[in-house]
Amino acid sequence: MTSLWTFRTSINERVVAGDWVELDNEQILRVLPRRSALRRPDPNGREVQVLASNLDLVLLVVAIDRELNIRMLERFAIMAYDSGARPFVILTKSDQNENLDQVVQETTLAVPGVEILTTSSLNGEGIERLREQLHEGVTAVMLGPSGAGKTSLLNALEGSEELTRTVSRGGEGRHATTTRRLYRLSSGGVLLDIPGIRLVDLLVGQDGLDETxxxxxxxxxxxxxxxxxxxxxxxxxxxxxxxxxxxxxxxxxxxxxxxxxxxxxxxxxxxxxxxxxxxxxxxxx
Ligand SMILES: Nc1nc2c(ncn2[C@@H]2O[C@H](COP(=O)(O)OP(=O)(O)OP(=O)(O)O)[C@@H](O)[C@H]2O)c(=O)[nH]1
Ligand SMILES: [Mg+2]
Ligand SMILES: [Zn+2]
Incomplete structure (x- = not known):
């Protein structure tokens, strides 16, 4: 249906995932004010690009099958706070880590006050609790590096089979997910799956820095x-x-x-x- 929509005049705004728009006969009249917006620097470095809007939750998705990247976690938290939405940490691949308590403790120190959940898309740990977060009325986005297991989480939640990255060796740097997609979950919430984000793509703001x-x-x-x-x-x-x-x-x-x-x-x-x-x-x- 989206492809049928056209813009009334050249409205001075791009529509991003999560936007509410005012329609008139399948013409977009305007983009309604955003209550939150996740931003990053445009690839040209000068401008700011809105990745998604009207979010309630930003899920900071980080894998713990390797050493925790504290700097990345902090950066993601800053970006989440700057968006106006609530950050929530998901430590994925818990089946690959034997020191869960310690990792959770390190994470708590890095992002004090932020809720933390450990999950495994393999054995189902934490998936039910994640589902509880994503209830009716909640719009969430998964923010994390490529290969963190974002799409796998979506599949675990929904029993779906969206494409995930199957190679880690030699396939480094390749994204399994290449477009942003909104999913309406059976739990009632809306989940946005976006391609992995690199550290250099993060935009930092004073408010987010202070809150982190x-x-x-x-x-x-x-x-x-x-x-x-x-x-x-x-x-x-x-x-x-x-x-x-x-x-x-x-x-x-x-x-x-x-x-x-x-x-x-x-x-x-x-x-x-x-x-x-x-x-x-x-x-x-
Ligand atoms: N052991 C284990 N492996 C996992 C888990 N979740 C995901 N993986 C594996 O990690 C790899 C990457 O998973 P994806 O879900 O594609 O990661 P992604 O974050 O969506 O990656 P991009 O789409 O590139 O941003 C795949 O090989 C998955 O099978 C998990 O809970 N445990
Ligand atoms: Mg993906
Ligand atoms: Zn001082």
Whole structure:
């Protein structure tokens, strides 16, 4: 049916998965305001692309058949918080990990306050609890690297047979899922399966950073200076916490990496902000 829809005039917006639109005779009049939107930098690096909208839940899907990638988890959490939806961690392939308690503990430290579920699409662990999250009225998206087991989760939930990646050796970097698709689940919710996301595709924002690192924000309130950069500043409570062992150096460094990247992004935006081509044409200088 979608293919029949056309845009009334050239409305100045692209429709993305999850959008509600106003229709008139199968013509899209407008895209209704989005209550949340998952964004990432456009491949050209300048613009921002909306991946999906009107989400309630962002499932951060990470496999634990290998060492946990904390940095990736944090980045995904930041992106989820920035979207306005609630993050929820799914640690997949639990059948391949014998230290579940430890992995869950590490995850809790990386994304404090976020619910965590371990699942296996092979033996069914956690699938029922995931289904409970995806009830009527809930729209969720799975965010995770290629091969994390996103499509397998969908198949486990629905008993479906959507294409998953069957090769891991030699097939590295190939995506099994190449398009975004919305699925209406038998549990009533809507689940969006999207191709794997790479770390470099992540967009970070200040709000998401603060929500992902509430411990550093709280410590920062005790710094001597309000604009403390937590980087060699006098009376810095964050660095004192690292010195005392209250905050791990790794977590501090991860925070700093994203923090510096944000500053860099803002700096670039300030110096590259130029009028759009159409405006430029009309405006003589
Ligand atoms: N042992 C085990 N393997 C799994 C599990 N879930 C998925 N896999 C395997 O992991 C591989 C990747 O699974 P997919 O579901 O295709 O991963 P994906 O996240 O959808 O990947 P992209 O579509 O490329 O983003 C496949 O070979 C699956 O069989 C699991 O719970 N346990
Ligand atoms: Mg897939
Ligand atoms: Zn400080």
């Amino acid at each position: 690192f509430p411990d550093i924000v709280a410590l920062g309130e005790q710094c001597r200076f309000r604009d403390c950069q937590h980087d060699g500043d006098l009376g810095c409570a964050v660095q004192a916490a690292v010195a005392s062992g209250e905050l791990t150096l790794e977590r501090y460094e991860n925070w700093k990496l994203v923090h510096d990247e944000l500053e860099h992004q803002e700096f670039r935006r300030r110096i590259t902000r130029s009028p759009s081509p159409s405006k430029r044409k009309r405006k003589p200088t």
